[in-house]
Amino acid sequence: MKLDLRLPIGLMFSIFGVMLLGFGVISDAAIYQRSLGINVNLWWGVVLLIFGLVMLGFALRARGAERGTP
Amino acid sequence: MPQIDLGSIDYAILGVYFAFVLGIGWVVRRYVRGSEDFFLAGRSMPAWIAGLAFLSANLGAQEVIGMAASGAKYGMMTSHFYWLGAIPAMVFVGVFMMPFYYGSRARSVPEYLKLRFDEKTRGFNAITFAGMTVLSSGISMYALAKLLELVLGWNFHMSVGLSALIVLAYIFLGGLTSAIYNEVLQFFLIVLGFLPLVLLGLRDVGGWDGLTARLSTVATNAGYPEGAWSSSWRHLDSAASNPMGVEWFGLAMGLGFVLSFGYWCTDFLVVQRAMAAESMTAARRTPLLAAIPKMLFPALVIVPGMIAIALHATTPGGLLPAGPDGTPNYNLAVPVMLAHYLPSGLLGLGLTALMASFMSGMAGNVTAFNTVWTYDIYQSYIRPGQTDRHYLRMGHAATVFGILLSVIAAYAATRFNNIMDMLQLIFAFVNAPLFATFLLGMFWRRATGHGAFFGLLAGTGAAAVHHGLVISQGAPVGLKGGFLGTLLHTYPSEMAQNFWTAIIAWTTCFVATIAISLLTARNKSDDDLKGLVYSLTPRQQDAALPWHKRPATLGVIVLGLTLVLNIMFW
Numbered sequence: 001m002k003l004d005l006r007l008p009i010g011l012m013f014s015i016f017g018v019m020l021l022g023f024g025v026i027s028d029a030a031i032y033q034r035s036l037g038i039n040v041n042l043w044w045g046v047v048l049l050i051f052g053l054v055m056l057g058f059a060l061r062a063r064g065a066e067r068g069t070p
Numbered sequence: 071m072p073q074i075d076l077g078s079i080d081y082a083i084l085g086v087y088f089a090f091v092l093g094i095g096w097v098v099r100r101y102v103r104g105s106e107d108f109f110l111a112g113r114s115m116p117a118w119i120a121g122l123a124f125l126s127a128n129l130g131a132q133e134v135i136g137m138a139a140s141g142a143k144y145g146m147m148t149s150h151f152y153w154l155g156a157i158p159a160m161v162f163v164g165v166f167m168m169p170f171y172y173g174s175r176a177r178s179v180p181e182y183l184k185l186r187f188d189e190k191t192r193g194f195n196a197i198t199f200a201g202m203t204v205l206s207s208g209i210s211m212y213a214l215a216k217l218l219e220l221v222l223g224w225n226f227h228m229s230v231g232l233s234a235l236i237v238l239a240y241i242f243l244g245g246l247t248s249a250i251y252n253e254v255l256q257f258f259l260i261v262l263g264f265l266p267l268v269l270l271g272l273r274d275v276g277g278w279d280g281l282t283a284r285l286s287t288v289a290t291n292a293g294y295p296e297g298a299w300s301s302s303w304r305h306l307d308s309a310a311s312n313p314m315g316v317e318w319f320g321l322a323m324g325l326g327f328v329l330s331f332g333y334w335c336t337d338f339l340v341v342q343r344a345m346a347a348e349s350m351t352a353a354r355r356t357p358l359l360a361a362i363p364k365m366l367f368p369a370l371v372i373v374p375g376m377i378a379i380a381l382h383a384t385t386p387g388g389l390l391p392a393g394p395d396g397t398p399n400y401n402l403a404v405p406v407m408l409a410h411y412l413p414s415g416l417l418g419l420g421l422t423a424l425m426a427s428f429m430s431g432m433a434g435n436v437t438a439f440n441t442v443w444t445y446d447i448y449q450s451y452i453r454p455g456q457t458d459r460h461y462l463r464m465g466h467a468a469t470v471f472g473i474l475l476s477v478i479a480a481y482a483a484t485r486f487n488n489i490m491d492m493l494q495l496i497f498a499f500v501n502a503p504l505f506a507t508f509l510l511g512m513f514w515r516r517a518t519g520h521g522a523f524f525g526l527l528a529g530t531g532a533a534a535v536h537h538g539l540v541i542s543q544g545a546p547v548g549l550k551g552g553f554l555g556t557l558l559h560t561y562p563s564e565m566a567q568n569f570w571t572a573i574i575a576w577t578t579c580f581v582a583t584i585a586i587s588l589l590t591a592r593n594k595s596d597d598d599l600k601g602l603v604y605s606l607t608p609r610q611q612d613a614a615l616p617w618h619k620r621p622a623t624l625g626v627i628v629l630g631l632t633l634v635l636n637i638m639f640w
Contacts, residue, residue: 003097
């Protein structure tokens with residue numbers, strides 16, 4: 001069995017999600033003037049984190065199934 | 071333009087991405103045991119992975135930057151590159167051509183030409199293709215490094231060196247498997263990195279309706295009908311009523327038929343991804359699965375350019391910096407938009423997406439180059455009959471010198487702009503007629519080796535002669551056309567000129583190949599051509615497959631959706 005590509009994709013986007021979300025929480029609100037006053041780091045961080053976790057979830061489930069659950 | 075300052079969060083995102091790219095290369099290195107693993111990923115890719123890689127390899131930085139630039143310059147008509155050009159061609163390659171490419175077990179497009187026609191046709195295609203891949207990866211490296219220098223103040227040498235080293239490392243380690251896996255990663259990154267830009271931009275201009283209203287100002291200011299920037303078909307009745315300067319026939323034949331089918335059906339850079347698929351059905355589904363996201367890409371790559379020009383026209387002082395000739399510098403549409411909307415954090419993600427698109431394009435070129443070099447040039451003409459290990463080693467070496475040649479090309483582009491433009495033009499002449507050769511080769515068993523080879527030469531010659539006798543409005547005589555001394559016609563735009571060059575090259579090659587084939591004896595018997603020509607190959611039996619895995623069904627669905635999009639944005 002080759003590398004399940006969903007694993008690195010899920011991992012990378014989860015990391016990006018956490019980074020952006022965290023930065024969105026601590027960053028100064030003034031930098032969001034250009035993004036129409038929306039804290040885009042926070043919101044897009046959430047989107048990326050969800051995407052990453054879904055990918056990870058699929059990868060882990062496939063791995064579990066391969067080990068042979070009863 | 072003012073330089074963009076990156077924060078540490080932006081560098082951190084870029085760093086994480088680099089770590090993953092290299093990490094994938096490191097993990098998959100153990101799959102490489104023989105040359106087919108290195109060059110064709112062991113023909114083991116599931117259709118969805120091959121499909122996303124098929125898409126990503128084409129989505130280089132020049133595509134992202136260039137499509138946004140065209141979106142700004144020509145508006146919604148740019149979508150024809152997708153909805154009229156790419157998608158129908160992708161359906162055609164999946165349904166009609168993959169059975170021959172994959173079924174013949176050819177390891178490359180030039181090798182198919184050898185099996186179908188003869189050695190000289192293969193040699194001609196292999197050598198021009200190898201030259202073109204190195205040149206285009208060099209030129210896109212140059213373009214990216216220049217852009218990063220301009221907007222981020224990064225050192226040109228550092229950008230070239232760093233990007234070359236990373237691409238080198240992951241291809242060297244894992245060959246095509248590594249390139250394909252990374253292309254899938256890059257695909258998601260490009261989509262998720264550019265999407266916030268599109269969403270913010272559309273929200274800012276008031277959605278599609280707001281964008282249309284602003285674009286009508288752009289159109290009327292430039293002397294075109296109101297909807298010229300926001301509709302794709304409505305203003306194609308004459309070349310004078312749209313900014314692209316083409317009428318429907320030149321567009322449909324030149325772009326829709328010759329150029330798009332020529333690229334998607336014969337360019338080994340994309341076809342290689344489908345050849346790496348795990349089975350015949352997977353290979354046939356690869357371009358079809360790729361077509362589904364592809365049809366939505368105009369929203370991702372063209373709309374940002376349209377928003378940029380809309381803001382440019384309705385903001386006092388403009389948004390895009392002026393180029394040397396006073397018109398807006400359309401190539402800066404993407405970086406300007408990134409800087410305009412994205413704060414630190416998302417800005418890093420957007421730039422990483424730009425880097426990802428660059429790397430996927432460059433890796434596509436390098437993997438196609440090392441395969442064609444090793445199988446079609448080295449194994450065929452320099453040292454045939456060696457062990458598989460020997461060719462695997464050559465593949466590693468070809469990766470290194472392919473990238474080295476790209477770097478040289480990138481530096482040559484900084485010093486000898488004219489030579490680079492000239493080489494690109496020559497390759498365009500060689501490519502324009504190629505689709506006629508494949509079409510006849512796959513569907514007419516009477517086509518001969520001499521017919522194919524001399525037909526190609528005639529088509530290439532016709533392209534050069536046409537280009538030399540015509541010019542586009544306002545262009546200087548020389549590389550832009552007219553170099554043969556007499557001007558027979560002046561096209562309203564460079565694009566119209568290119569479309570017609572392609573049409574003439576294709577037609578000449580088509581007619582010449584038929585004529586010469588009829589005058590020469592067949593060099594391949596019906597037996598030789600089994601699996602290579604439509605009428606001599608058993609039909610694919612798909613009745614046992616579920617409907618969503620049948621290539622023909624998928625093809626019809628894809629074409630139907632594309633038709634809907636064309637009508638929606640008529």
